[in-house]
Amino acid sequence: MVWETIFMFLKAFAVGGAICTIAQLLINYTKITSGKILVSFLLAGIVLQAIGVYQYIVDFAGAGATVPISGFGYLLAKGAMEGAKESLFMAITGGLTSAAMGVTAAIVFGYFFALICKSRSKKN
Amino acid sequence: MKTSENCINRNYLNYVKSVCPKTKEKRSLFRAFLVGGIICSIGQAIRLIFESLLGLAGDELAAYVSMVMIFLGAFLTGLGVYDRIGKFAGGGSIVPITGFANSVVSPAMEFKTEGYVYGVASKMFIIAGPIIVFGVASSVLVGILYFIGYRIF
Amino acid sequence: MTRTIFFKNQPRIVGTSSVAGPKECAGSIKEYIQTKLENDDYGEKSFEKAESRMLYTAIKNSIINAKRKEDEIDAIVAGDLLNQITSSTFATRNFSVAYLGVYNACATFTEALTVGAMLVDGKYMNNVVCATSSHFASAERQYRYPLELGCTRPPQSQWTVTGAGSCVLSANGTGPKITCATIGKIVDYGVTDANNMGAAMAPAAADTILRHFKDTGLSPSDYDLIASGDLGALGSRILKDLVWEKGVNLEKRHVDCGELVYNLIESEFQGGSGAGCSSLVFSSYLYTKMKEKKIKRLLLVATGALLSSTSSQQGESIPGIAHAVSMEV
Numbered sequence: 001m002v003w004e005t006i007f008m009f010l011k012a013f014a015v016g017g018a019i020c021t022i023a024q025l026l027i028n029y030t031k032i033t034s035g036k037i038l039v040s041f042l043l044a045g046i047v048l049q050a051i052g053v054y055q056y057i058v059d060f061a062g063a064g065a066t067v068p069i070s071g072f073g074y075l076l077a078k079g080a081m082e083g084a085k086e087s088l089f090m091a092i093t094g095g096l097t098s099a100a101m102g103v104t105a106a107i108v109f110g111y112f113f114a115l116i117c118k119s120r121s122k123k124n
Numbered sequence: 125m126k127t128s129e130n131c132i133n134r135n136y137l138n139y140v141k142s143v144c145p146k147t148k149e150k151r152s153l154f155r156a157f158l159v160g161g162i163i164c165s166i167g168q169a170i171r172l173i174f175e176s177l178l179g180l181a182g183d184e185l186a187a188y189v190s191m192v193m194i195f196l197g198a199f200l201t202g203l204g205v206y207d208r209i210g211k212f213a214g215g216g217s218i219v220p221i222t223g224f225a226n227s228v229v230s231p232a233m234e235f236k237t238e239g240y241v242y243g244v245a246s247k248m249f250i251i252a253g254p255i256i257v258f259g260v261a262s263s264v265l266v267g268i269l270y271f272i273g274y275r276i277f
Numbered sequence: 278m279t280r281t282i283f284f285k286n287q288p289r290i291v292g293t294s295s296v297a298g299p300k301e302c303a304g305s306i307k308e309y310i311q312t313k314l315e316n317d318d319y320g321e322k323s324f325e326k327a328e329s330r331m332l333y334t335a336i337k338n339s340i341i342n343a344k345r346k347e348d349e350i351d352a353i354v355a356g357d358l359l360n361q362i363t364s365s366t367f368a369t370r371n372f373s374v375a376y377l378g379v380y381n382a383c384a385t386f387t388e389a390l391t392v393g394a395m396l397v398d399g400k401y402m403n404n405v406v407c408a409t410s411s412h413f414a415s416a417e418r419q420y421r422y423p424l425e426l427g428c429t430r431p432p433q434s435q436w437t438v439t440g441a442g443s444c445v446l447s448a449n450g451t452g453p454k455i456t457c458a459t460i461g462k463i464v465d466y467g468v469t470d471a472n473n474m475g476a477a478m479a480p481a482a483a484d485t486i487l488r489h490f491k492d493t494g495l496s497p498s499d500y501d502l503i504a505s506g507d508l509g510a511l512g513s514r515i516l517k518d519l520v521w522e523k524g525v526n527l528e529k530r531h532v533d534c535g536e537l538v539y540n541l542i543e544s545e546f547q548g549g550s551g552a553g554c555s556s557l558v559f560s561s562y563l564y565t566k567m568k569e570k571k572i573k574r575l576l577l578v579a580t581g582a583l584l585s586s587t588s589s590q591q592g593e594s595i596p597g598i599a600h601a602v603s604m605e606v
Contacts, residue, residue: 008168008172009165009168009169012164012168013162013164013165014161015164016160016161016164016165016167016220017158019160020156020157020159020160020213020217020218020220021160021216023214023215023216023218024152024155024157024214024215024216025215027147027214027215027429028147028149028152031470034227034251034426034428035251035252035254035255037215038218038219038252038254039255039258041219043262046262046263050269050270061164062168062171063164063168063170064161064164064165064167066167066189067189067190067193067221067222068160068164068219068220068221069219069220069221069223069224070219071190072224073259073262075183075186075190076259076263076266077262077263079263080263080266080267080270081266081270084267084268084270084274085270085274087271088271091267091268091270092264092267094263095266096260096263098183099259099260099263101187101188102190102191102224103256105190105191105225106194107248109195110198110225110228110229110248111232111244111245111248113199114229114232114233114236115240117201117202117233118233118236119204119233119236119414119423119424120204120424120425121298121317121318121324121413122207132467133466133467133480136468136480137466137468139515140468140476140515143511144433144473144476144511145432145433145511201425206425206427207426207427210427210428210429214429223427226427227426229425230422230424230425230426231426234418234423234424234425235423237322237323237325251422251423251426
């Protein structure tokens with residue numbers, strides 16, 4: 001049980017780290033900005049889930065695959081795919097429904113912290 | 125009128141490329157791997173805690189984990205720590221969902237001086253907006269394609 | 278085609294003043310800076326307001342240092358990096374003096390000096406203030422990303438100087454005199470990387486410097502120092518290579534204001550930039566050295582990258598400009 005947990009963490013660390021390393025490679029070799037990196041990883045997650053690959057990565061690595069932004073794409077695609085089984089309405093709304101927590105959290109916490117914090121200048 | 129195409133001086137651009145300092149490759153990759161791995165491990169820990177203490181599972185579990193991660197990202201941005209981590213880690217702190225939170229909170233904080241409606245609220249998504257747009261649009265596309273697929277086959 | 282103006286009456290720079298933020302005050306010119314800020318926000322609510330106040334302080338102190346009264350000043354020529362040069366406008370709002378707003382990005386300071394020197398030299402006016410400012414936080418917000426966004430700076434990037442410099446030109450009095458000025462033309466070699474401003478501006482600087490030597494018949498050895506504005510370490514290297522190709526050797530005479538401002542690590546970033554960079558270094562370090570006669574003849578070549586965030590998003594290249602002002606004690 002203990003070894004299993006440790007192994008789980010190692011897998012999450014390795015897969016999460018690897019995804020971030022790919023992003024760093026993109027930064028080093030192309031002049032891509034952080035917004036575009038986020039978008040391309042999100043789209044990669046959606047495409048990989050749509051062709052049925054990302055689910056395996058999630059099953060293998062747990063948070064290592066769901067915490068990176070591609071996991072957000074995975075969630076969107078998964079919701080849409082499950083909704084598609086039910087009806088057209090669910091197919092259209094399914095994606096945003098399953099990602100609702102993420103979007104809501106970002107908006108609520110974003111506004112809250114902007115209210116109480118002020119951006120500071122930096123020295124380096 | 126001159127456009128940027130016919131201004132290009134190829135020799136000069138190649139020369140600039142050759143003298144331009146390069147990012148330290150190995151160091152940056154190692155840091156991205158390390159920080160990205162740590163953030164995902166924290167996610168895994170939160171997952172474990174929610175799983176064993178609250179008995180959550182499946183999508184609900186994933187949603188609560190991402191909520192906590194977004195909170196942490198927003199909190200560290202508010203404290204002014206996340207940009208330090210970003211300077212160290214590069215891609216390692218951009219790609220995790222905490223980086224998404226950072227890209228929402230940082231412009232919101234920055235534009236506070238322009239007011240709470242046209243400043244904070246409207247500038248909040250200047251960086252993260254495309255993520256929502258592309259994410260939702262392509263999830264709808266995936267949904268419709270699968271819907272058609274299920275009906276045909 | 279005339280690009281070099283020779284000033285017959287040789288207006289003098291009778292007083293200067295400088296204001297700088299904490300990062301600049303930890304750099305290599307710290308003991309020459311007059312007003313050192315402990316905080317970037319200067320006690321104001323926003324960084325734009327802080328920049329404006331810095332410029333105001335610089336102008337006010339330079340008038341005092343020049344031993345002039347406010348009503349003796351005929352005009353203020355000022356500029357900065359923000360949209361519609363608001364920092365300068367709001368700073369000069371507090372003076373009831375004629376105002377000319379100028380903008381040439383980071384080359385604004387020598388542009389202001391040229392315009393000011395023409396006004397004084399033509400005997401239209403007696404005392405003219407020339408000032409520019411820039412602020413890291415306000416520039417970052419306008420041209421790049423929010424401050425708290427966790428993104429990495431590429432090694433070729435520069436750091437916008439938080440600082441303001443102001444000097445008073447006068448038809449009479451003591452101080453270094455402005456002998457001539459070479460007005461730059463726009464040079465664009467097609468650099469599109471907004472992080473690599475040194476490479477975008479270096480060709481313009483090379484063009485202006487070569488033109489200056491051609492028009493005046495001087496050579497680098499006639500100057501004690503040739504100070505470029507904010508090319509940074511990389512841009513300076515490119516500049517030296519470009520003029521060396523044309524048979525001019527700057528190696529021993531050249532110094533870059535952007536390199537002077539900070540204690541820099543060349544593999545990390547290239548030095549300071551911004552409209553306040555050349556004005557801060559000139560009105561603190563260089564002016565003091567000229568007063569002490571350590572530097573007798575100086576060519577100040579401030580360089581500017583004339584981009585906006587819109588133009589770089591539309592994929593336009595970065596036009597560069599440089600104006601040179603020649604001074605001697």
